[in-house]
Amino acid sequence: MRPKFGVWALVYGSWGPFDHPEDPVDASWERNRDLIVEADKLGFDSTLIAQHVVNPFGDELDQLETWTAAAALAALTERIEIIAAIKPYLVHPVVLAKQASQIGQISGGRFGLNLVNAWFKPELERAGIAFAEHDERYAYGREWITVVRELLEGKRTSFDGKYFQVEDYQLRxxxxxxxxxxxxxxSDPARALVADKADLWFINGQPREEVARLIKDVAARPRDGDPVRFGLSGFVIARETDEEAEAELASLWELAEAGKARWESLVANADPKAVMFQTFAKYPHIGTNGGTAAGLVGSYETVERRIREWVELGIETFLLQFQPFEHEMRRFAEHIFPRFR
Known part of the structure; x- marks a missing residue:
């Protein structure tokens, strides 16, 4: 199986240390437009546009809006899949289903939505939206995606749940x-939701034995329809030699240490029950969502080998981060793509 490679849109302005001299923090529409249009031309398969209303690293920083950007990128690109993240508490499922259906049409079928159940408390609480307890957020999200999925499948939908009541609704x-x-x-509620409702599960970068355990758990759960597919997040540092890649990683760690206060502030405002942050504490990394803990640091041969090992484990899609983003994205396309295509 040929793996699929995607890139994270720069919704925060950077996915690595914020003080990198060659990677200015820039979350503008113009930068993201140019980045994803180029990724499309280079042959990347997808882009993930993470969702926040305010930047979790500091509300003085810019933050790209996900769904308006997704619609625009769908119209500007030709082959790349546009994946827009969504937090259920921010948008009613009937409204979101209509937006997702419309972007699906704009893109010609190149659209996906990424359900995330929120972890950054101030984003909701400061807007007067209650930040529910962890498991309740997943119960809410389960009802929410049930309504969305039925509407996206063209079904006439009625739903009577704890959180949503929808009567005889159909989209055209x-x-x-x-x-x-x-x-x-x-978390366990997340894995249960994946088994029931997801087409593909995004797993955060972490050691292979941990990912293997997660995949085995979800694959063993009862499910209707096709098997769940699996994706992995990773921060790539690829160079001619392992030594050069490790030297670059060491340099990024020095920059990260200088900006540690921003990361500590983010963690302090996150839900302590979010398994993602518990995992991050065990496996230090550069980047977000596991970043370099996925092991994609080394020579071109090393990175190729580790990707192939992930594929053997069941990973079909890689959502990648880089720094400086544009330069390293081009390097990956030049040196890694030919090894798989």
Whole structure:
């Protein structure tokens, strides 16, 4: 199986240390437009546009808006899949389903939505939206995605739940094919939701034995329809030699140490029950969502070998971060793509 390679849109302005001399913090629409249009031309398969209303590293920093950007990128690109993240508490499922269906049509079937159940408390609480307890957020998200999925499949939908009541609702027209549903999160409620509702599960970068355990757990759960597919987040540092890559990683760690206060502030405002942050504490890394803990640091041969090891484990999609982003994205396309295509 040929793996699929995607890139994270720069919704925060950077995925590595904020003080990198060659990678200015820039979350502007213009930068993201140029980045994803180039990724499309280079042959990347997808882009993930993470969702926040305010930047979790500091509300003085810019933050790209996900769904308006997704619609625009769908119209500006030709082959890359646009994956827009969504937090259920921010948008009613009927409204979101209509937006997702429309972007699916704009893109010609190149659209997916990534369900995440929120972890950054101030984003909701300061807007007067209650930040529910961890498991309740997943119960809410389960009802939410049930309504969205039925509407995206063109079904006339009625739903009577704890959180949502929908009566005899149907959308026209609907996107064909239905937008792919991606789900993030690694707690037990998250894994149960993945088994029931997801097409593909995004797993945060971490050691192979941990990812193997997670995949085995979800694959063993009861499920209707096709098997769950699996994706992995990773921060790539690829060079001619392992030594050069490790030297670059050491340099990024020095920059990260200088900006540690921003990361500590983010963690302080996160839900302590979020498994993602518990995992991060065990496996230090550069980047977000596990970053370099996925092991994609080394020579071109080393990075190729580790990707192949992940594929053997069941990973089909890699969502990648780089720094400086544009330069390293081009390096990956030049030196890694030919090894798989």
């Amino acid at each position: 027209p609907v996107a064909d094919p239905r937008p792919t549903i991606y789900v993030g999160g690694e």
